[in-house]
Amino acid sequence: MNSLExxxxxxxxxxxxxxxxxRFAARNAxxxxxxxxxxxxxxxxxxxxLQTEEVGPTxxxxxxxxxxxxxxxxxxxxxxxxxxxxxxxMSLWEYGIAFLHESLHIVFNHFERFYKYRMKMGxxxxxxSRHRWNIAGDCVINVILRGVVPINPNFxxxxxxxxxxRA
Numbered sequence: 001m002n003s004l005e006x007x008x009x010x011x012x013x014x015x016x017x018x019x020x021x022x023r024f025a026a027r028n029a030x031x032x033x034x035x036x037x038x039x040x041x042x043x044x045x046x047x048x049x050l051q052t053e054e055v056g057p058t059x060x061x062x063x064x065x066x067x068x069x070x071x072x073x074x075x076x077x078x079x080x081x082x083x084x085x086x087x088x089x090m091s092l093w094e095y096g097i098a099f100l101h102e103s104l105h106i107v108f109n110h111f112e113r114f115y116k117y118r119m120k121m122g123x124x125x126x127x128x129s130r131h132r133w134n135i136a137g138d139c140v141i142n143v144i145l146r147g148v149v150p151i152n153p154n155f156x157x158x159x160x161x162x163x164x165x166r167a
Contacts, residue, residue, distance in 0.1 A: 014053070014071055022051060025074045025095070026099075030047075033100040037100055040100070043107060044099075044100075049066075052071075057070055074095060104145075
């Protein structure tokens with residue numbers, strides 16, 4: 001992926017009004033993530049959202065507190081942003097859960113831990129090793145999120161439904 005400096009302000013192929021819709025939807029979903037787990041609200045308030053199609057089909061996070069999202073994903077315009085069973089775009093609450101998941105990569109310091117693990121084990125920094133580390137981190141985060149009951153019980157069915165789709 002490009003550096004954050006390259007991504008900041010980079011034009012997308014989407015019209016400005018669609019970019020604005022995506023920006024609003026991302027902020028709305030991020031606010032929902034903070035409501036789902038309020039104990040992370042202060043931490044999540046420090047994360048900067050960055051919109052670019054260069055990130056791939058969904059999300060990425062950076063160790064310096066950026067959550068980078070694809071506007072087509074957050075608006076359900078690509079397959080990654082759609083429910084695989086119904087073809088419908090994910091709800092903002094589902095995106096909120098996804099934002100919460102991505103934020104936990106930063107909370108758990110997965111970047112620094114990967115670096116230290118690689119150095120200790122003599123593992124080369126390759127796309128494959130980074131991908132494997134990310135999958136391992138995803139597994140840990142998903143286990144933790146499955147064990148967390150959302151504060152508002154109205155969200156529990158939504159949360160379980162989303163987590164079962166990601167399994």
